[in-house]
Amino acid sequence: MQFTINGKVMEADVEDDMPMLWVLRDELGVLGVKYGCGIAQCGACTVHMDGIPMRSCQLRAGDVDGPITTIEGLGTPEAMSVVQAAWAEHQVAQCGYCQSGQIMTATAFVLENNNPTDEDIDDAMSGNLCRCGTYPRIREAVKTAAKNLRVA
Incomplete structure (x- = not known):
């Protein structure tokens, strides 16, 4: 194939x-x-x-x-996507295992909604589990990415 x-x-x-x-x-x-x-x-x-x-x-x-x-x-360490950059800025990753899936979901979400509420983010990200519990950082990173898309 x-x-x-x-x-x-x-x-x-x-x-x-x-x-x-x-x-x-x-x-x-x-x-x-x-x-x-x-x-x-x-x-x-x-x-x-x-x-x-x-x-x-x-x-x-x-x-x-x-x-x-x-x-x-999505990007490289030298040229991160807006979501990857927000993840780094907010130091979201702890163990990091879930992060690729989190970032992929967040990327699709902020491209559709670049001015989300906390509830919008929680709903959009609810299917991605984080064993380390970095949900508050994830929410802040999504807000930052959405804001950066608005001003881009």
Whole structure:
């Protein structure tokens, strides 16, 4: 099968029903996407397909019908995305395991709502779990990213 991952065309010899989480990590070496629960409840495996956040543990390879973006496709340490920069500014990450999924969800959210309330943020981010409990920092980082998008 052929996929466009972070702007690059990649091929993998996989079955249609293989979860994209495993295609990305095990077949294509894209390691920013994380395994958390395997049942689309924690958000650690969130990627974008055509800009829409999806749980890659439940997205089957045969169902991919657009480009996939992972955390590696958002920015680099030298040129971070607005959300990544806000995450660093607010020192959101503790263990860091959930952060790629958190950032992917937040990125899609702030592109749709660049003036969110606390309730909007809590609702949008509710599907992403953080074992370390950095939710107040996540909320502040999302507000900062949204503000920075407004002034950009």
